[in-house]
Amino acid sequence: MSAKLKAQIVRFCKERGADMTGFAPVERWDEYDEVPSDYRPQALWEPTRTVIVTGFSLPLPIVETTPSVPHMELYRTVNSALDRLAYDLTRYLNSLGHASFYFTHDGFSSLKALRRANLAAFSHVMAAKYAGLGTIGLSHCLLTPQFGPRVRFVSVFTKAFIPPDPVIDHDLCIHCELCARCCPKGALTAKGNSSLADYDKSACLDMAETLTRQRLYPCGVCIKVCPVGKDRDLYDQKGIGRKYLREREILEADPEATAYRSWTHIRKYGALDEAEAADKTGTIGIRIPEKDKDNHGPIQ
Ligand code: SF4
Numbered sequence: 085m086s087a088k089l090k091a092q093i094v095r096f097c098k099e100r101g102a103d104m105t106g107f108a109p110v111e112r113w114d115e116y117d118e119v120p121s122d123y124r125p126q127a128l129w130e131p132t133r134t135v136i137v138t139g140f141s142l143p144l145p146i147v148e149t150t151p152s153v154p155h156m157e158l159y160r161t162v163n164s165a166l167d168r169l170a171y172d173l174t175r176y177l178n179s180l181g182h183a184s185f186y187f188t189h190d191g192f193s194s195l196k197a198l199r200r201a202n203l204a205a206f207s208h209v210m211a212a213k214y215a216g217l218g219t220i221g222l223s224h225c226l227l228t229p230q231f232g233p234r235v236r237f238v239s240v241f242t243k244a245f246i247p248p249d250p251v252i253d254h255d256l257c258i259h260c261e262l263c264a265r266c267c268p269k270g271a272l273t274a275k276g277n278s279s280l281a282d283y284d285k286s287a288c289l290d291m292a293e294t295l296t297r298q299r300l301y302p303c304g305v306c307i308k309v310c311p312v313g314k315d316r317d318l319y320d321q322k323g324i325g326r327k328y329l330r331e332r333e334i335l336e337a338d339p340e341a342t343a344y345r346s347w348t349h350i351r352k353y354g355a356l357d358e359a360e361a362a363d364k365t366g367t368i369g370i371r372i373p374e375k376d377k378d379n380h381g382p383i384q
């Protein structure tokens with residue numbers, strides 16, 4: 085019965101556009117003991133036995149344009165698709181008699197709230213790792229074999245026991261440090277043999293705030309440059325680390341450099357420049373509605 089239910093759920097998610105779905109038993113949080121107890125599934129919803137994690141991929145050529153309006157819109161589209169799927173799957177499982185609950189794609193309402201407490205109540209990244217969808221890279225992002233870190237997740241908790249997927253037992257991160265070297269804020273610092281970089285959340289948040297003011301959130305450079313993922317074969321974009329590494333320096337010297345022209349062209353249109361973004365009166369550029377001043381797009 086539970087194997088049949090698993091197949092039904094996978095089909096349900098796939099038919100609604102999900103690129104990957106995995107299943108984690110709640111015991112994995114105890115077994116790995118990496119997540120504080122208040123942030124584990126049964127602390128959020130006690131009846132949980134299985135966490136279903138499903139993901140939508142971010143097409144590489146759009147991620148490469150970051151920061152840009154198409155990249156911002158991609159995030160919005162993916163986030164809304166994730167929540168829609170989680171909501172539908174929760175009601176589908178309920179209709180089959182398996183009580184369920186979902187945790188929205190992001191767990192914060194504004195960057196101001198993140199300044200106060202820079203943590204979500206639940207980590208989809210850890211859930212995706214325990215559901216066998218990938219491993220955590222130096223950048224603190226989940227790297228998947230199919231899309232590297234270019235995928236976003238949502239989690240559905242259910243009372244049903246569903247056969248788990250095995251956790252990936254080898255590190256997908258190749259420790260190239262491109263994520264750290266390309267970060268515009270120097271927020272990631274590789275440390276000796278540590279599998280995770282030191283992550284300066286405050287510096288990353290500074291970047292998020294700047295881009296939010298310009299209506300260009302999120303940053304995602306660490307997601308763009310990661311060489312992991314079969315999506316690079318699909319788009320014939322393997323082995324271009326040097327292009328990413330030199331992007332800032334070359335564009336500072338020549339904003340019209342041919343190698344980056346498709347990205348810089350897209351970036352020119354539709355967003356506020358820094359002066360317009362800093363202007364609160366609305367006399368430069370467009371006026372930001374009061375209700376949107378502290379809003380933001382989704383965060384990685
Ligand atoms: S999102 Fe941007 S600022 Fe934050 S760590 Fe990644 S590259 Fe750095």
Ligand code: SF4
Pocket residue numbers: 221222223224227256257258259260261262263264309310311312
């Ligand atoms: S860019 Fe390199 S070091 Fe960073 S997460 Fe990807 S593989 Fe790991």
